[in-house]
Amino acid sequence: MGYSIVGESVKRVDAVAKVTGKAKYTGDFLERDMLVGKILRSPHAHAMVKNIDVSKAKALPGVEAVLTYRDVPANKFATAGHPYALDPAHRDKEDRTILTNKARFVGDAVAAVVATDELVAQEALKLIEVEYEVLEPLLTPEAAMREGAPLIHEDCPRNIVSSAGYEIGNIEEAFKESDYIFEEEFETSIVQHCQLENHISIAYVDSDGRIVIITSTQIPHIVRRIVGQALGIPWGRVRVIKPAVGGGFGSKQDVCLEPLAAAMTLAVGGRPVKLELSREECMIDTRTRHAIKYKIKTGVAKDGKLVGMHITAISNTGAYASHGHSILMAGGSKFRILYPMKALKYDAYTVYTNLPVAGAMRGYGSPQITYAVECHLENIARKLNMDPIELRRKNLVQVGYVDPLNGNVVRSCGIRECIDKGKELIKWDEKKARYQNQTGTKRRGVGMACFSYASGTYPAGQEIAGARIVLNQDGSVQLQLGATEIGQGSDTVFAQMTAEILGIPVDMVHVISTQDTDVSPFDTGAYASRQTYITGMAVKKAALEVKEKILDFVFKMTGIPAQALDIKDCNIVYKHSGEAVMPLAEVALRTYYDLCSAHPITSDTSNNARVNAFTFGVTFAEVEVDVCTGKIEVVEIYNVHDSGKIINPQLAEGQVHGGVSMGIGYALMEQMLFDEKTGKPLNNNLLDYKLPTIMDIPEIGVAFVETFEPTGPFGNKSLGEPPVIPVAPAIRNAVLDATGVAFNRIPMNPQRVFEKFKEAGLI
């Protein structure tokens, strides 16, 4: 494709502002007379608040308000960052109130304080006297689903949020037709996003009596709706401002602080209140990644063709549903396109427990199921004495495949080329041969895993995006979006798209990075790897409209038909020859000031994308295992992605670097731990929670197989979440290759590896 700016590694539009510290994050807003809010958290995993006495706290000088469940609206609301469903049957589970009189996990918010500063607020929390009736904590899905277990939420029998699944074809028949049947179990752990910027919101009431919330979020328009619902006020009375955001990974695709921040400012007559979580709080009272247990039964034909698969998934969603069952369903639908089979049965249970709330996190259920399935396929290949790559190749999807349940179509697919490239980069065949029959203390192995993913949520979710472009007097433009820059680089790629279409350099596209629900176009936000694909469509549409209006204006000025014209390098040119007609700036100036025909050019566009695109990729990893200490080191790792056309290679590589690091942590180190009896968090800080440092991550190899996706605005498909998805199973398969020991549970941390090696007789 003949693009000149799309496809180039142009510098991030926010690079200088961020490295010089000028970019303004929520914590940089220093509102006048600002107060500080703090939350009193339950020390019990499951308990009723019998009595709560706030009189001493209220009497403390400097305390402006103390709130309990009695002082805030009792409206139940859902917190998941999804578009609102007009059909009540499709809405997220409304199981939350701003403050609770029933604690459902250690850390649940039972009261809150607003005070002049943090220390006073902290002191006041200690003065609140709460009497609890302690209930049995249910810390595993098994305990929670047990007959007769207490109910965490009254309306969910056996604590099951949902058990909706699906069946494609007839699984029992498929098993009958199979030559072999394999059955295994896999398990993933609870991990946390650990984005750099903790959750923070500032709320106040403005001079018109509206509630303004400045907040670190991925989804400002959704926050506005949910605050309205939680407070029971018209949504238009809420204004949400999203400034620069220091990462989210899904933990900010959820409404965690904003309703409480709003309630706090209302309690103090509208004075600004800052509610900021510490890292320790962030790790227990925002969101986590669901731990999921899988049982997989697979029927395979002699030649390695997968005939049918029956997956039972049990997901631990913690104390409130948040994204709840959507995670299991999304994971269960995005992976299945990769290896089409005659029959696929998916039994899925999302279960409440008395642990922190699980929600959206990069990959949204796909890292879990991809881990299980890609480990399972590796084991099957070994049992069949087949090359694991061969087994996968035999079953890969072809272009033209239509998902039988949601109707999404595979229109571009570079998975085979991704595999080829990955094999070559890691020198697969050579290493496979070299690493046979090792006996030393340090053993090496190679492994790989594939994934498929979607670009956005259609048709499960609505995919609407807005863009607004204003042509300035000098021929530059203002680009306004409802989609959010949270560090991933979306503002930059939108600027590239606009510049590409309008024939101007990127620095003539001024991106308004802040979203303000009062003025920004409607867009649901940063999640589901949707923005470059979905919002990109809206940006393209808006830019094309502006271009059309410009050329029309030129036609009126010159009589040259618009079809004969184009814009190149800030000039209006003849399409056929490239000969300049006049500078764009001259046209732009006239659109403002021509006495007769002035009509400033703008476009305000919304795009409802009723389409989706599948993305693919692989991880190839080489590990060195220290058999005597249980330490696993990733020595080489490559991710190869088919994300369609790459809009900005350097930013794309950055996404892959981050995703791979996250995947390495998921495979080897990270896990949130809780006391097995009480549910108290054991490691909710960055010392005890082993997030890898830069020293723990090897050089990361990145490559792209650039297919052209016909539905993408520039041939592009998703890339935000995908890099994390296949990493853990690839590492696990490499460990299996090195040692012959199959880990069906992550993380493979040294303690666990030691135990397993002892069991296997390696130590």
Add this chain to the structure above:
Amino acid sequence: MYNIQGYFEAETVKEAVDLLAANPNLVVIAGGTDVLIKMHHGQIEKAELLSIRKIKSLEGIEKLEDGTVTIGPLTTFTQVANSPVIKENIPVLAEAALSMGGPQIRNVATIGGNICNGATSADSASTLFALDARLKLQSPQGERVVPIQDFYLGPGKVDLKPAELLTGILISPENYQGYAGHYIKFSMRKAMDIATLGVAVLCKLKEGRLFEDVRIGLGVAAPTPIRCPEAEAFARGKDVSRETIAEIGKLAVKATRARTSWRASKEYREHLVEELTQRALKAAVLKAGGGEVA
């Protein structure tokens, strides 16, 4: 936000110990990388702090005429790691210093704070144990010198008397001259982590083939850093061989008092002691010119 109720600065040791004597609530702060964390987590509340950062006499590293190496407690880990005196005479201590935290932390954290904090995981401690370091302590009543082994009383507990300040760390020549050493910090991360096990080994060889002396200092193998007397006694005079080293590894476990926690099981910790003591000793032998032991 820290709840700091008062803040004092001393410029001399005398001024500091007098202030401490006058106000028993004062908490000494050096680099603050333990004190401030404790305040953040509520283990120290409403502190009144006494900064000793301005006491110049507590800084720096020197080799005295008799060969004793003295380290001022205010010396940062970066300074320990970069010190020519340390690198030339006791390189294993520089190794240990470099394993600590990350560059920013090493720039502020002091070796005195590391010891006085009393953690069994302190990255300088196991090496200082192996070196038989002695600590100089000063109070308004006077000065005393104690072996580091006696200074550690329990987890987070050290033998600092009221109004007492650590003023020097002494390593005498008979404890480092002729020795080669190796430190292994076994942790889950390569930086910014607390040790799961710290193993410091010193050895002195006779004719390159006999162990004249072996010293093993372990961190996180017991509530305080420890030495391994049985293993060390066994080693003396034995030939440098795979078998001897294997036995030393086994005996090292005898000194430990590991326990199971959510961080690691007792069984795994003991396994690591056996394995890593051997590895550290083999590396130390190599540095002592003893050749490779497979």
